[in-house]
Amino acid sequence: MTTLEEADVGIYSYISQLPGFRGVLKQRYSDFIVNEVDSDGNVVHLTCLDAPQENVEEKQMIKEKEDSVQKEKNYTSEIELFRALAGDSDAESLKAFVNQITSGVESDVSPIVLSPDSDKSHRTAVHNFFKEHFKFLVTDTLDGPDDTSKCIRVRLCSGGQHSNGRNSRKRKDRNDKPFDSRGSNDWPEHVGKFLRFHLYKENKDTQEALGLIGKMLGIQLCFWQQRSFGFAGTKDKRSVSTQRVTIFKQHAKRLAALNDRLIGIKVGDFCHVDEELVLGRLLGNRFTITLRGVVADSEDTIKAAVDALGKKGFINYYGLQRFGSGSVPTHLIGATLLRGEWKTAVGMILDPREGEREAIWKAREYYKESGDIDGTLRQLPRHLVAERAILQCLKKCPGNYLQALKAIPRTLRMMYVHSYQSYLWNHAASMRLQKHGIDHVVIGDLVYNKGGSTGMPTEAVNIEFEVDSCNEAFDSSHLNEITESTLPKEQDNNVKAVNAEDLQSGGYTIADVTLPLPGSRVLYPTNDIAQVYHDLAKKDSINLAECVHNVKEFSITSMTGGYRQVFQKPIDFEWELLQYTDGNVPLAETDLDAIAKKKPAHNVKEEGFTDSSQLKICSVDYEKQSMNSKDEKIQTCNSEAENGKEMGLSEGDSLHICDAQKPQMALKLGFTLPASCYATMAIRELLKTSTSVAFHKTLNQ
Numbered sequence: 001m002t003t004l005e006e007a008d009v010g011i012y013s014y015i016s017q018l019p020g021f022r023g024v025l026k027q028r029y030s031d032f033i034v035n036e037v038d039s040d041g042n043v044v045h046l047t048c049l050d051a052p053q054e055n056v057e058e059k060q061m062i063k064e065k066e067d068s069v070q071k072e073k074n075y076t077s078e079i080e081l082f083r084a085l086a087g088d089s090d091a092e093s094l095k096a097f098v099n100q101i102t103s104g105v106e107s108d109v110s111p112i113v114l115s116p117d118s119d120k121s122h123r124t125a126v127h128n129f130f131k132e133h134f135k136f137l138v139t140d141t142l143d144g145p146d147d148t149s150k151c152i153r154v155r156l157c158s159g160g161q162h163s164n165g166r167n168s169r170k171r172k173d174r175n176d177k178p179f180d181s182r183g184s185n186d187w188p189e190h191v192g193k194f195l196r197f198h199l200y201k202e203n204k205d206t207q208e209a210l211g212l213i214g215k216m217l218g219i220q221l222c223f224w225q226q227r228s229f230g231f232a233g234t235k236d237k238r239s240v241s242t243q244r245v246t247i248f249k250q251h252a253k254r255l256a257a258l259n260d261r262l263i264g265i266k267v268g269d270f271c272h273v274d275e276e277l278v279l280g281r282l283l284g285n286r287f288t289i290t291l292r293g294v295v296a297d298s299e300d301t302i303k304a305a306v307d308a309l310g311k312k313g314f315i316n317y318y319g320l321q322r323f324g325s326g327s328v329p330t331h332l333i334g335a336t337l338l339r340g341e342w343k344t345a346v347g348m349i350l351d352p353r354e355g356e357r358e359a360i361w362k363a364r365e366y367y368k369e370s371g372d373i374d375g376t377l378r379q380l381p382r383h384l385v386a387e388r389a390i391l392q393c394l395k396k397c398p399g400n401y402l403q404a405l406k407a408i409p410r411t412l413r414m415m416y417v418h419s420y421q422s423y424l425w426n427h428a429a430s431m432r433l434q435k436h437g438i439d440h441v442v443i444g445d446l447v448y449n450k451g452g453s454t455g456m457p458t459e460a461v462n463i464e465f466e467v468d469s470c471n472e473a474f475d476s477s478h479l480n481e482i483t484e485s486t487l488p489k490e491q492d493n494n495v496k497a498v499n500a501e502d503l504q505s506g507g508y509t510i511a512d513v514t515l516p517l518p519g520s521r522v523l524y525p526t527n528d529i530a531q532v533y534h535d536l537a538k539k540d541s542i543n544l545a546e547c548v549h550n551v552k553e554f555s556i557t558s559m560t561g562g563y564r565q566v567f568q569k570p571i572d573f574e575w576e577l578l579q580y581t582d583g584n585v586p587l588a589e590t591d592l593d594a595i596a597k598k599k600p601a602h603n604v605k606e607e608g609f610t611d612s613s614q615l616k617i618c619s620v621d622y623e624k625q626s627m628n629s630k631d632e633k634i635q636t637c638n639s640e641a642e643n644g645k646e647m648g649l650s651e652g653d654s655l656h657i658c659d660a661q662k663p664q665m666a667l668k669l670g671f672t673l674p675a676s677c678y679a680t681m682a683i684r685e686l687l688k689t690s691t692s693v694a695f696h697k698t699l700n701q
Contacts, residue, residue: 003355004320004329006690010426011317011681013433015567016308020688021301023291023667025680026238029203030586033288034241034679036232037672043286046200046242046591049259049268051252075102078133085129090114094154101136101156111155116144126152187249192272194230194246197255200591202264205237209265210245216258217250230276233675235285240590246276266592284571284674289683290587292580294665299577302667305686306575312438313511313569314685315429318422319678320692324415327353334420335540338556340549342401345416346394349386360384367391386412402551410553417554421517421561428515428532429566435528438510438567441498444527446563447512449496495563497526511567518544519561570671570682578668581661588668 006012026032036044075098083091097112117123123141130139138157144150187193201209210229219228228248235241245267247255252270259266296302324330328348336345352364363379364387366372373395380388386408393400393407405413436442495514502508515529516522518537524530537544544556552558578587586593669686673679680691 003327003692004323005692006320006684009318009320009323009329009331009423010428010430011320011684013315013430014685014688015312015315015433015438016305016685018305018308018688019297019301020305020686021294021296022689023295023683023687024293025289025291025683025691027292027583028586029238030240030588030590031290031292032236032239033588033590034235034239034243035286035288035591036235036241036243036282037284037286038232038244039281039283041283043672044198044242044244046198046266046268046595049256049266049595051256052270075134081133082129086114086126097154098134109156111153113142114152114154116146116149116151118144118149120150123150123152130154192274193249194273194276195248195250195252195255196244196246196271196273196277197252197267198242198269199231199245200240200242200266200268201235202240202590203238204264206231206234206243208237212262212265213255213258213267216261217247217254230278232277232279232282233285242591244277244282246273248276280675282675284672284677285679286572286672287670287679288588289669289679291667291669291683291687292583292587292664294667302577306667306669309682309686310570310573310575313567314682315433316565316568316677317426317429317681317684319680321678321680322422323419327355330416330419331423334416334418334423335542337405337416337554338420338542339540340551340554342405346390346401346404349390385409405554414553417556417559421519421556421559424533424536425515425517425564427536428529431532432513432515432529432566441503441508441510441513442527443498443500443503444525444529445498445508445513446495446516446523446525447498447502447508447514449494450507450512495523497523511565511569513566514563515566517562517564518556519559520557522561522563564676568673568677568682570673572670572672574670576668578666579663580666581663583664587666 038044075095079091079095079098082094086094093112093114097109100109114126117126127139130137136157137154139152139154142151142153199206199209204212210231214228230246231243233243235243252272255267255270259268294302322330328351333345333348336348350364351368352361356364359379360381363376366379367376370376373391377388377391380391382388389407389409390404393404397403432445436445441447498508516524516533518533524533534544542556547555547557549555580587669682671679671682673682684691
């Protein structure tokens, strides 16, 4: 399989039978704008690039004064307490060390190393003692003289100002490098340890952007160990997006200073918080999507399709992004894992793939022919995390394919099995529509139990984020971030199968219908849709009720499962129909555009296009009002450049000027979706065409 089609993963039904129309998705990355919606329901925007006038420095000065007072006091009682804890030898060393510091010769003070200690609990007590009684000192642990012991090193808390060991790889060689590798070791107690900021990026995925920021800050990062950065979800690469990020123990001024050096990335809206962001801590995303090159039988066709999307919504499919961007779909690898075919799964991940860049294909081919792991690793790009993890494990444990698969970071390796669950769900959703339509609930449908005591059912695998699928390789940084949540026992009582009494009462509508993601604790519909799951799995030689191996993480019977609503309506839905003559002119305002508007107009460039705020013809909130098409008129955006005048293009956009281009139509959409939904599936319902990257590249050409 070289190109994954929607039908291959169960995407083949629509809600409405209205005709679609042509439109190009993501012709320019600025045509796809994503703003995160935080856990409080606020849409995240970048509004300020400057560091706030924090009182961090003031508090730091207070702390330094407190430390100075501490240093000037007599520490006789503290040293005697330490003597009881660590013995005479270490107590005398500490006494001499403290006396040297309080004498005022801090710059020449050398660290002391305490006696070797093989008792970890005792070492912990020593560390805690210094934290409580000597706050101007810091401790870390070094290797001892033998394999069973460690030594505690004590030194003056210098904040790393005299560091000359920044490039040392081993802790014992770091010299004066800050002890906490995630940030400053000298942090005011009154300031939250996490700096939260808004990350704005253009045509870059989240991991790439954070990697660049981390590199500039001197922070070592890898895909599966984001110790320094926290974020709620990944965003599309081919887009303009804004999201929240937290970083451990950093000052806003340091990050704000990066804005002048970063290209296609900006950071701002800084504040210090006590907790870091974790995957899934968001309500959803706000999308502003511009479809260019719109061609339809008539404007009425477009308006009818948009109206139907706002009122009826779309099928809540897992989009193509869920199944990877390589020529080997992730759900096929997932099926192989569920069957326990470890060697085959490793081959599917490592073998050459059609359509990949030549360098990557050659590296894969080299390994298949030679088996040379070291030589292959030298050729494989570092972003191929799964492949590199497998090879490094096989180097240590030749032939242990299961162990090699487990070497893949958990977030990434679980993607394969979750992808197969999504594959079954998509097919079940399509069959539900084909067999029973969209107008009524039928007996046996699963619905949210309105008489239950808990809230709406959520997915056990509940975190999905729009990602770009244009990479030819199975790039881990472009995959959805997945976390597993526990399906509470109450959930079993929160979903029920519709019976005759429910139909008669009319208490449930088609919007209440849910379908399960296969697992050990989910209910299946009691009608013919349940068989869809089992029949499809059987074709892949998989039994959803039994497991052929004892590896729990690759077994559906050991997975909790979850539920997902079949239909989803766009929230706060708005749309605009525009005309334009230059395809290089942005038709939607980004956060960076909004910031630029607020700045003083120094040397303002003349622009040959109308501001996007003047282009709106129809903004519809379907919860409050209906559309009156008779009163609507299209305002034209004349984007031809006047002779000799410059155009205000976004950074990274190409410049193309043509004095007499034929006007084209664009449709700009604005809506919010929960975190588990794909905006591309809403676009699919609107256009009645494929959302595959290859299809829209063809339209663009």
